[in-house]
Amino acid sequence: MDKTASGLGHLRIVLSDKAYIGPGRADLLEGIAATGSISAAGKAMGMSYKRAWGLVQALNEGFGRPLVETARGGAGQGGAQLTALGRDVLARYRAMQTATEAAIVADVTALRAAISDISK
């Protein structure tokens, strides 16, 4: 139920000086894809709409091309959805996250064992 902190590491992928994606941003993108709304996705993650909106801005501006498309008013009273690029970034991030955890699980387990003696 807690995708980002499944126990191992936090992975932040840096594409350029300004473009990067980490656990929080990935979860937000996923939430937007699932709910079709920035505010709903933010609320589901326990963050204010303003913060969620700010993250979306940072994502769109950082990547130079929108990962999230927004709409105001209209039939559905506005909303937000991922662009093709947004879906691609999210999917690749999840894939990298999975690959990373597989690559580090042995060392993490060993380190946890090494420090567990004392906290027994």
Added chain:
Amino acid sequence: MDKTASGLGHLRIVLSDKAYIGPGRADLLEGIAATGSISAAGKAMGMSYKRAWGLVQALNEGFGRPLVETARGGAGQGGAQLTALGRDVLARYRAMQTATEAAIVADVTALRAAISDISK
């Protein structure tokens, strides 16, 4: 010349609620091992001694056992060095970093290509 930001992602390994290690802490540990001093290592990384010292504290307290041993006064006028655990944590972190980069390089390259069209 820039180990942490070789281009790919930032990896933070979470061992427990309080114990974790990321690129900055790893570099600091490496610097301490190389210089034998918290202040020298911090200065080399462009951070104040107080910040470096605070990171060492967080590391030692977070892991429940010291990763860095310090000494004041004496012949060498004090200094600091890694404990066996500290060396182990650093070595494993570097190994995980290498494994992670190998695991994500293909996706990172693909993503960079996907967003480079616009920033041309």
Added chain:
DNA sequence: CATCGATATGGCCGATCGAACATATCGGAG
């Protein structure tokens, strides 16, 4: 043209963070 829900922004505030400055302390050497 009034309505409604979500986007879009601004302002205020308390918390946190790191830089900078200031000491205090240790402990072997001279």
Added chain:
DNA sequence: CTCCGATATGTTCGATCGGCCATATCGATG
């Protein structure tokens, strides 16, 4: 018993961050 270099801490200041509250705007629909 002074000196020196590095550890050990406290204080203050400015910047940033996120939360909270308020407000403005959009635009199809009824």
